[in-house]
Amino acid sequence: MHQPKLLPWYFRAFLFASLFPPIVSCHSIHRNKTHPDVAIESIKSGEALAKIYCQTCHMLPDPSLADTKSWENGILPQMGPRLGIFYYNFEQYPRQRNKFIGPEFYPSQPALGLGQWQDILNYYEATSPDTMPPQQKTEQITVGLPLFQVEIPPSYYFRPTTCYVKFNTSDTAHSIVISDAFRKNLYFFNRNLVLTDSVVQSGPVVDIDYEKNGLLACDIGMLNPNDGKSGKAFFIKKGGGHYQMDTTAFLDSLQRPVQVTPVDLNQDGRLDYIFCEFGNLTGALSWMENTGNNHFLRHVIRQIPGAIKVYVNDYNHDGLPDIWALFAQGDEGIFLFTNKGHGNFESREVLRFPPSYGSSSFELDDFNKDGFPDILYTCGDNADFSQVLKPYHGVYIFINDGTNHFTQKYFYPINGCYKAMARDFDGDGDLDLATISYFADYLHQPEEGFVYLENKGDFHFFPYSIPQAGMGRWLTMDAGDLDGDGKLDIILGNFSATPSQYKHPVDWKKSPPFIVLRNVGK
Numbered sequence: 179m180h181q182p183k184l185l186p187w188y189f190r191a192f193l194f195a196s197l198f199p200p201i202v203s204c205h206s207i208h209r210n211k212t213h214p215d216v217a218i219e220s221i222k223s224g225e226a227l228a229k230i231y232c233q234t235c236h237m238l239p240d241p242s243l244a245d246t247k248s249w250e251n252g253i254l255p256q257m258g259p260r261l262g263i264f265y266y267n268f269e270q271y272p273r274q275r276n277k278f279i280g281p282e283f284y285p286s287q288p289a290l291g292l293g294q295w296q297d298i299l300n301y302y303e304a305t306s307p308d309t310m311p312p313q314q315k316t317e318q319i320t321v322g323l324p325l326f327q328v329e330i331p332p333s334y335y336f337r338p339t340t341c342y343v344k345f346n347t348s349d350t351a352h353s354i355v356i357s358d359a360f361r362k363n364l365y366f367f368n369r370n371l372v373l374t375d376s377v378v379q380s381g382p383v384v385d386i387d388y389e390k391n392g393l394l395a396c397d398i399g400m401l402n403p404n405d406g407k408s409g410k411a412f413f414i415k416k417g418g419g420h421y422q423m424d425t426t427a428f429l430d431s432l433q434r435p436v437q438v439t440p441v442d443l444n445q446d447g448r449l450d451y452i453f454c455e456f457g458n459l460t461g462a463l464s465w466m467e468n469t470g471n472n473h474f475l476r477h478v479i480r481q482i483p484g485a486i487k488v489y490v491n492d493y494n495h496d497g498l499p500d501i502w503a504l505f506a507q508g509d510e511g512i513f514l515f516t517n518k519g520h521g522n523f524e525s526r527e528v529l530r531f532p533p534s535y536g537s538s539s540f541e542l543d544d545f546n547k548d549g550f551p552d553i554l555y556t557c558g559d560n561a562d563f564s565q566v567l568k569p570y571h572g573v574y575i576f577i578n579d580g581t582n583h584f585t586q587k588y589f590y591p592i593n594g595c596y597k598a599m600a601r602d603f604d605g606d607g608d609l610d611l612a613t614i615s616y617f618a619d620y621l622h623q624p625e626e627g628f629v630y631l632e633n634k635g636d637f638h639f640f641p642y643s644i645p646q647a648g649m650g651r652w653l654t655m656d657a658g659d660l661d662g663d664g665k666l667d668i669i670l671g672n673f674s675a676t677p678s679q680y681k682h683p684v685d686w687k688k689s690p691p692f693i694v695l696r697n698v699g700k
Contacts, residue, residue, distance in 0.1 A: 212246055213304035224301025227294050231261060236509040236533045241306035243534040244564040249302040252563030253534075262288040263295055278405035278433070279459050313569045313591040319625045319641040325604055326630075326668065326695035328646045331371040335361075338691030340671035341382050341401065345658030348388075351375075351419070353660055355393075356671060356692055357383040359401050364414070366421065369661055371694060377414055377421050385437045392416055394428070396438040396453075403458040409435040411451070429466060429474060433457045441490050441499050443467075444521045452501065454485035461485060463503050467521060479515055479523055483507040489542050493551070493582070504555075506537035512553060514582060528584055529576060531557065534564055536571065538616075543600040545587075545609055545637070550578040552587075558595035560617035573598045573613050575637065588637045592626050593619045599657050601666050604699055608633040612668055614652040620682035624648030628670060628695075650689045651676055665697035 207221050232238055244253060258266060259273040262285035273284060288295075342357035351374050352366035359382035366375040385396035392415035399408030409432035413424040429451065437454040444450065448468035455461045461483030466474040484507025490499045498517035505511055511530040515523040531537055536559030542551035558571040572591040576584035594617020600609040611631035618626035627647040631639035650672030660667040670693050674686035 207305065209304045210246055210306065210308045212308055213300075216300045216304040220297045220300045221304055222301075223294070224297035224299070227290065227298050228301055231290060231298070232257070235260065237511075237530050239532045239534060241302045243532055243568070243570075244306060245310050245566050246303055246306045246308055248564030248566055249306050250299075252565075254299055254302060256563050258295070259284050261290060261295070262286065263292070266292065266295065274405075274459060276405060278407065283459065310566050311569055313567075313593070315591055315641075317641055319623070319629060319643050321625050321643050321645060321647075323630055323642040323644050325697060325699045326644065327698045328644055329371060329694045329696050330690050331367065331373075331692065333373070334690040337674055337687040338689070339673050339675050340654060340691045341384050341398075341673060342386065343654045343669045343671035343692055344386060344388075344656050345660055345667070345669060346388060347658050347660060347662070352421070354669065354692070354694075355386065358691065359673070360675070364395070364421070365691075375420050377423050379423065380410070380412075380427075381408070385435075387438060387440055389440075393421070394438060394440065395423075396435050398434055398436060398456075399432070400434070404434060405458045405460050407431045407433050409433060409455070411435070411438050411453075429453075433461055436486055437488060439488055439490060443499055443517065444519075445498065452488055452490070454488060454503070456486055456507065457483040458507070459483060461507070463488070463501075463505075463515075465521075477521055479503075480505075480513065480525065482509060484510065484537075486537070487540060491542070491551075502542060502551075504537060504540045506559065508533050510535055510537045512540060512555070526582075528582055529553065529555070534562075534568065536560055536562060538595065539597040541598070541600055543609055545575060545600070546577060548578075548580065550580050550582075552576060552578050553584055554598055554600050554611070556592075556595040556598045556613065558592065558615060558617055560594050567593045567619055571595055571617075573611060573631070588639070590629075590631060590639065590641065592629055593617060593623065594626070596653065597655050599655065599668075601657050603630070603657075603666050603668075603697065604632065605665065606633075608635070611639060612655065612657060614655045614670060616651060616653050616673070620648060624682065624684075627652055644695070646693060648682060648684055649686075649693065650674070651682075651686045660694065660696070663697075665699060667697050668695040669693070670695070 255271045258271040339359040341359040344355045353369045354367040356365050362379045364377040368374050381397040382401045383395045384398045387394040397410045410427040410430040412427045414421050433455040434457050435453050436456045439452040440449050450468050451466045462481045463479045463485040484505040486506040487504045489502045493500050500517050501515040503513050511527050514526050535557040537557050538559045539556045541554040545552045553576040555574045572595050575588035577587045594615040596616040598613040603610045610633045613629045615626045625643035625647045630642045652670045653673035654671035656669050657666050
């Protein structure tokens with residue numbers, strides 16, 4: 179049956195505001211030092227209006243999540259066009275115009291009056307902190323980690339932009355795989371970190387699925403934020419001891435894809451493919467149904483940008499593969515998509531985060547050994563509209579109560595945390611954490627670039643780092659047994675191109691594209 183088209187969200191918000199006037203809160207209002215004269219009534223009105231308009235697209239942000247300048251110069255000017263406000267106080271707000279987002283992306287009329295918009299501005303700009311508070315670390319990071327020995331490749335090139343690293347331990351001659359975004363090359367190294375092969379790519383490869391007959395590579399198209407559909411997936415096949423890229427794309431016209439996952443979703447005996455099309459202003463979590471003879475039919479699971487990582491498992495044991503997905507753009511959160519059969523999914527958001535969190539990665543791990551997957555989560559993507567260091571960035575553990583309801587059990591602050599992996603690195607039977615940061619406090623805490631959190635029991639993790647943590651700007655990480663000794667090693671990938679606001683005494687362009695942390699534990 180044809181479903182009636184819903185009213186645009188901004189018109190629904192306007193209708194709601196008209197029928198139900200804002201309820202002014204009674205709690206105490208504290209103005210910051212830079213806005214001491216803003217009227218209290220305007221702030222209260224702005225708070226009530228924010229509850230109507232500022233959570234139509236994402237979780238309602240609290241003013242404390244960013245400093246005043248970030249709200250004033252970054253976040254709110256970006257929000258204005260989403261509400262149909264393109265010019266205000268002689269300032270033109272930024273908005274994108276391109277053929278991919280469509281003419282209806284921005285509302286044609288303002289969703290609220292300019293006086294109401296000023297109240298929202300006053301609420302966020304006058305009650306946010308003048309400067310962000312510092313981190314509250316329960317334990318400081320100890321530099322020195324005897325468990326690992328750092329190894330550097332014997333030769334490397336200038337200005338690496340490593341956007342993917344992987345241990346492929348099943349192939350001794352090509353045990354390490356990295357992708358360089360600017361050079362558009364895949365490089366293969368052996369166990370001794372010596373270059374053994376390379377493949378020219380059409381664009382930056384940011385994910386690879388390792389199959390029996392070769393590699394299925396996910397080419398993001400353009401690395402920088404965009405809404406184009408230049409992404410693709412292609413096979414890299416091995417012959418005569420060397421890898422070679424298939425000149426014909428397996429799937430193309432993808433919207434900035436960051437992960438491809440093969441799985442038979444509809445149980446018809448043919449392999450389908452899940453794609454995280456991160457996009458920018460638009461995007462989707464989608465799957466390509468294999469209809470046979472290399473033909474695919476696209477289905478959208480969730481039409482929203484920011485799909486960055488999925489895991490597939492049959493959590494309810496009904497024989498159908500279900501999907502866990504992290505969305506990391508605007509409406510940030512972790513979703514569980516339950517497979518109902520015939521390509522249909524039931525959606526449930528299990529965790530939700532404010533947009534300033536900058537969600538960056540997650541894993542499913544069983545920390546308390548109760549048989550239910552817990553969530554290891556990191557946030558710290560700071561390449562947005564509030565690029566100040568944030569004390570809530572770091573690594574989190576959320577515990578599953580057995581019904582897929584999750585409660586935060588652990589947090590350790592790491593500026594700009596980008597990824598965490600839970601593995602038993604020291605072989606004592608519990609899960610330790612390896613983390614990297616791409617937006618660390620490089621001037622004051624360069625050790626944040628890599629932090630190893632040793633599990634001491636009862637969710638107490640002691641933080642260590644290595645002297646070489648500041649050697650590179652670590653965007654990617656993987657763990658695996660590189661040398662076959664039964665111990666897990668770690669590889670870190672250096673993406674040396676960096677925004678100007680991140681200063682560091684080390685010239686990352688002269689650093690290696692990756693380093694290996696060889697596990698030398700007993």
